[in-house]
Amino acid sequence: MPIEVKRLCHTYLAGTAGEKAALKDIELNIEKGEFFGIIGHTGSGKSTLLQHMGGIMPPEAGTVIVDGYDFADKKQRIEGRKKVGLVFQYPEYQLFEETVYRDIAFGPKNMGLNEQEVDEHVRFGAKFAGVDESLFEASPLDLSGGQKRRIAIAGVMAMKPEVLVLDEPMAGLDPAGCREILANIAEYHRSTGSTVVLVTHDMDVAAENAERLIVMRRGKIALDGAPEEIFTHAAELREMGLGIPGAAALAEELRARGAAVPQGIYTPHDLAAALLARKEGGAC
Ligand code: ADP
Numbered sequence: 001m002p003i004e005v006k007r008l009c010h011t012y013l014a015g016t017a018g019e020k021a022a023l024k025d026i027e028l029n030i031e032k033g034e035f036f037g038i039i040g041h042t043g044s045g046k047s048t049l050l051q052h053m054g055g056i057m058p059p060e061a062g063t064v065i066v067d068g069y070d071f072a073d074k075k076q077r078i079e080g081r082k083k084v085g086l087v088f089q090y091p092e093y094q095l096f097e098e099t100v101y102r103d104i105a106f107g108p109k110n111m112g113l114n115e116q117e118v119d120e121h122v123r124f125g126a127k128f129a130g131v132d133e134s135l136f137e138a139s140p141l142d143l144s145g146g147q148k149r150r151i152a153i154a155g156v157m158a159m160k161p162e163v164l165v166l167d168e169p170m171a172g173l174d175p176a177g178c179r180e181i182l183a184n185i186a187e188y189h190r191s192t193g194s195t196v197v198l199v200t201h202d203m204d205v206a207a208e209n210a211e212r213l214i215v216m217r218r219g220k221i222a223l224d225g226a227p228e229e230i231f232t233h234a235a236e237l238r239e240m241g242l243g244i245p246g247a248a249a250l251a252e253e254l255r256a257r258g259a260a261v262p263q264g265i266y267t268p269h270d271l272a273a274a275l276l277a278r279k280e281g282g283a284c
Helices: 046-053 074-083 100-110 115-129 145-157 175-192 203-209 234-239 246-256 268-280
Strands: 003-012 020-030 035-040 061-066 084-087 163-167 195-199 212-217 220-225
Touching (some): 035 046, 035 203, 046 061, 046 163, 061 074, 074 084, 100 115, 100 145, 115 175, 195 203
Parallel strands (some): 035 195, 035 212
Antiparallel strands (some): 003 061, 212 220
16 A cells, blocks of 8 residues: 555644644555545645655655655655655745756655666656756756746655656646546556556546546545546536536436436547447437
8 A cells, every 4th residue: 555544634733823733643554556536625735744754854644655764754754755756846946956856856866776877867867857968967946937936846756656646737728738648647557557646636637547536625535536426416516616627527418318328428439439429329
């Protein structure tokens, strides 16, 4: 089991007037090789949960166990978090080296790789994130917001993590850039069998990529299941301020107008197949 979350709690500003319980008794098991999606309204606790999976803060109560490393123990947390590639919501704020190359190379160097291996890892990360090699000697600080975002993602991917944890990695990228990064994440997941945890506000992205999804609400897990199961809870999702995927909304509209479109449709591919099946069956 690569990620086990056991009765995890997190309270910000504990003991002050601004005290906020961000995570309340979270229980969660993520299987090795799973593509796991997390959705939820702003403030529901998604980023806090991801930061615990990345081992960047100690559990206040309960624990997170990644690949057998128990993060309640400081030593194990420092060791275990090396397994996790964590892409923050605004990773561009973490660029600090003088050149793009050195920034992407920072992680691989810390892994104790030799120069040639570091170079191979840097090129892999750069290709993954769409960072052109002509930028290697530039200062990250001189680049655009989108380029900085790509460099930060390249730096994480250059470590070829077994567990990839991403907090809205496409935020702020143009639509083509989003599609490209997402396709590369999916390909990395397929080709390496790595575990991917993705927080997204985009229901279509969640529907089309995640094998399993949780919906967070006020620091708890409100729903947990396969996408086809989660998106049958349309009314509940709307009540939480979330939408449903475009294909699921269209299927709902067609049903409301009397078309016999089956339940459990949430991707364009499934909707097209259902409509074609109706046509072939003479129902259209
Ligand atoms: P999400 O990622 O779903 O938007 P977060 O995990 O960022 O949710 O936040 C969960 C709750 O904790 C929110 O109410 C948020 O305001 C609060 N919170 C997050 N970070 C801090 C912080 N550094 N200090 C105080 N409160 C915080």
